[in-house]
Amino acid sequence: MEHCIFCKITNGEIPSAKVYEDEHVYAFLDISQVTKGHTLVIPKIHKENIFELDAEMAGPLFQSVKKVADALQSAFSPKGLNLLNNNGETAGQTVFHYHIHLIPRYGSEDGFH
Ligand code: 5GP
Numbered sequence: 001m002e003h004c005i006f007c008k009i010t011n012g013e014i015p016s017a018k019v020y021e022d023e024h025v026y027a028f029l030d031i032s033q034v035t036k037g038h039t040l041v042i043p044k045i046h047k048e049n050i051f052e053l054d055a056e057m058a059g060p061l062f063q064s065v066k067k068v069a070d071a072l073q074s075a076f077s078p079k080g081l082n083l084l085n086n087n088g089e090t091a092g093q094t095v096f097h098y099h100i101h102l103i104p105r106y107g108s109e110d111g112f113h
């Protein structure tokens with residue numbers, strides 16, 4: 001997709017802080033860190049939302065989410081971790097290339113107890 005910022009990130013046109021990459025998936029730090037280590041996991045091919053995502057991609061994508069979750073746990077030792085995925089403008093989606101947020105939680109310092 002020509003004008004998609006996340007496609008530009010996966011193909012290197014826009015720089016990003018890479019966390020993980022494999023054949024199907026790219027993971028990078030969110031530019032606006034809700035908490036330390038806030039990461040986005042995306043499919044390399046452009047799919048707008050979960051409804052467009054091929055069912056066969058769901059497995060590899062979630063396996064990557066698991067790897068990134070473990071890496072964030074080892075790196076930052078958060079007390080918890082939120083997985084978040086907004087689908088559609090009404091649901092809060094602002095970038096229309098499918099992505100899963102991983103948001104480490106540290107307790108009172110980030111407002112979650
Ligand atoms: P959404 O609101 O669609 O679930 O999340 C989109 C996320 O993409 C936001 O948290 C936003 O900070 C992040 N984002 C938007 N543009 C860029 C960018 O150019 N680079 C990175 N690393 N993150 C971005």
Ligand code: ZN
Nearest residue numbers: 004007046097
């Ligand atoms: Zn895209």
